Amino acid sequence: MDAEHMGADLENVLFTEEQIQQRLGELAQQVWADYDGKHDDLLLVGVLKGAVMVMADFMRALPGSAAMDWMAVSSYGSGTKSSGVVRILKDLDTDITDKHVLIVEDIIDSGLTLNWIRTNLESRGARSVEICTLLRKPEAAKVEVDTRYVGFDIPPAFVVGYGLDYDEKYRNLRVIGTLAPHVYS
Ligand code: 5GP
Ligand code: MG
Numbered sequence: 001m002d003a004e005h006m007g008a009d010l011e012n013v014l015f016t017e018e019q020i021q022q023r024l025g026e027l028a029q030q031v032w033a034d035y036d037g038k039h040d041d042l043l044l045v046g047v048l049k050g051a052v053m054v055m056a057d058f059m060r061a062l063p064g065s066a067a068m069d070w071m072a073v074s075s076y077g078s079g080t081k082s083s084g085v086v087r088i089l090k091d092l093d094t095d096i097t098d099k100h101v102l103i104v105e106d107i108i109d110s111g112l113t114l115n116w117i118r119t120n121l122e123s124r125g126a127r128s129v130e131i132c133t134l135l136r137k138p139e140a141a142k143v144e145v146d147t148r149y150v151g152f153d154i155p156p157a158f159v160v161g162y163g164l165d166y167d168e169k170y171r172n173l174r175v176i177g178t179l180a181p182h183v184y185s
């Protein structure tokens with residue numbers, strides 16, 4: 001599937017490449033300032049696979065060096081709803097004792113997965129655990145996920161692109177958008 005056809009599967013473009021980069025740049029400046037004096041102990045933790053693009057661009061927008069590590073989890077749930085019961089598929093390589101962990105995420109929907117990950121990382125002796133997500137849906141506000149850094153609040157529609165998939169497709173789209181109905185049927 002070439003880029004043109006991939007783009008044609010979108011109903012709406014919510015965020016262009018430029019809008020995404022601009023917002024990530026702002027978040028990076030804010031994070032760097034907030035972690036002043038702690039940069040050497042800052043560890044960015046990405047959650048595979050959706051956060052791959054966000055991590056790459058957010059990290060390069062930081063004014064200085066920061067360490068990075070990755071986790072992969074599977075969330076048990078029925079259909080598209082996550083249950084909050086999480087299994088670790090790939091754990092961190094890093095000992096996070098006394099680290100300032102910043103979880104870098106693509107999107108928070110129910111927030112159940114992320115709440116579990118945060119509690120898990122806190123129990124390992126991290127000095128702090130905060131969350132930076134590019135996108136947040138309205139559900140996330142309900143379960144009170146304490147998310148310090150949010151790129152954009154979006155409506156409760158299913159979105160793809162920029163790391164986000166539908167059936168493992170569209171992750172490599174440079175924009176973020178909603179899928180056209182013909183893709184589902
Ligand atoms: P939560 O536990 O917050 O409900 O689940 C968040 C995860 O569900 C995200 O990391 C992502 O993998 C997936 N997800 C939630 N909403 C969307 C969406 O609109 N589009 C895509 N592609 N994935 C989503
Ligand atoms: Mg994710």
Ligand code: MG
Pocket residue numbers: 164165166
């Ligand atoms: Mg997915």
